[in-house]
Amino acid sequence: MKVLIAGGGTGGHLFPGIALAEEVVTRHHKNEVVFVGTERGLEAKVVPQAGFPLEFISVRGLKGKGFLQFLLGLLALPLAFIESIRILQRHKPDVVVGVGGYASGPVVMSAWLLGIPTAIQEQNALPGITNKILGRFVRVVFTAFEDARRFFPEGKVQLVGNPIRRKLMDNYLRSHVAHERFSVLVFGGSLGAKGLNQRVVDALGFLEDLKDQMTFVHQTGKNDLEMVRKGYADKGFQAEVVEFINDMSDAYARADLVVCRAGATTLAELTVCKKPSILVPFPYATDDHQAVNARAMVEAGAALMFREAELTGQKLAEQIRLLKTEPVRLKQMEKKAGLLGRPEASKELADVLVDLMVKVYGPNGRDRPPKPEAAKPSRSE
Structure with missing residues (x-):
């Protein structure tokens, strides 16, 4: 299983992603995790220290900014989507998880456009604008508070708590x-x-x-x-x-x-x-x-x-x-x-991702050989 985790900026968004990554890679020696964030976010320092590969995209925040910063953020979006698509095509993840922060938006949306299974993890009782938008498109929404359920489409929400780092x-x-x-x-x-x-x-x-x-x-x-x-x-x-x-x-x-x-x-x-x-x-x-x-x-x-x-x-x-x-x-x-406390949050979240992959790709994974078609009867039969 290969998981791509997008987002960060602050520890509140990033550390649950680190916890999920630790759970994924300890389950099987062939499992992989790659992060996508920005050079300005906390992930630029913390993710390499945690031993995971990290890719950057050129994206800026939009909400709560002055007009000039808002305009620069809008102008950066097309490039961020192009970079996100290239990263996804290069790494070929089985599933993409957004953990909040503006870096998660272009990556998760690009994955959805490419047909890759997607999920988001919302840490707060009141979701941020990025996750509110992404919640309409992703297959699964992981939440930590029951109060957050009302902001997302019915049937997508999994209440699992916030993943905690292994240490x-x-x-x-x-x-x-x-x-x-x-x-x-x-x-x-x-x-x-x-x-x-x-x-x-x-x-x-x-x-x-x-x-x-x-x-x-x-x-x-x-x-x-x-x-x-x-x-x-x-x-x-x-x-x-x-x-x-x-x-x-x-x-x-x-x-x-x-x-x-x-x-x-x-x-x-x-x-x-x-x-x-x-x-x-x-x-x-x-x-x-x-x-x-x-x-x-x-x-x-x-x-x-x-x-x-x-x-x-x-x-x-x-x-x-x-x-x-x-x-x-x-x-x-x-x-x-x-x-x-929800000490099993990382495990429960990873379990749902595995179920999602099986539902999309089947029990043998994305790269399984296609099932042979049954022989068609000849006209004479």
Whole structure:
């Protein structure tokens, strides 16, 4: 089986694709996966590190752009379709899966035009515009939230959850890492989060009496790295502050509490790793989908959620202090997060892809020899 995975841009779109790719290649030594994205997206760095081949297309985003950028994006589309068709003809995939982000659009549509079986994976409760359009054409739509079902044609949706990378699954299977200090993991997604970073730094002044009892691991993104490092140093806190965390499995394993955004992939990781969390949804997310994503976590008692505009450093410090001093409640949140987890999502998604291939190509695959036709009776018979 050869699978082509298209899309990315951010970790929220890309990491489920990586998880699916890991599942596919570990099933059989002849299985292959190739990614298609853009040179500007996170995939340009992460996919080669994960050991998968990557192709690029010249595509730009359209929604939420100024007029000039929108025009440039439109002008780039014909070239993106030509590049997509060439990539598909070169790699000859058995199935194409779009994981969201504007790079997935031309590739999935080109595959549909060429008659290649297609699917999309929607991570959020409220789908993005690319997946809403592609959902009309693809054979299967994989979702992580029941709320997303209403946006796609009836009969196409498979509710499987968000695939989780194999390293994080290792975290799910192993015991909690012991440590002396209460450990808080902070991150705002693969590109960082200025508002979240600032509120955590502001909170430190209200937690100074606990600085000898706490430690932080904080992913800042590129722009706020020095500001956040200075904030911890000025208040005397023990902290590991980095631009990007390469080993999230280890970071989750060490964390007693997570303070983060509410992207769908992040929430899937929190549930599989059984981590209590304070969620601060990205305020400018399309259709406020991060707040919608977080609702199930909050309603289940696995997380607390605060709007960024309403959250002050003092309020955040109060919540961190409260959870630190109530280990029974923290343990209950861990348990409830775990009940929401879908650790088998990658396997279930890959199973459906295999079924799709069998339905389209038959049990022997795309390259099986044609079935011989029955001999036609002669006129004399």
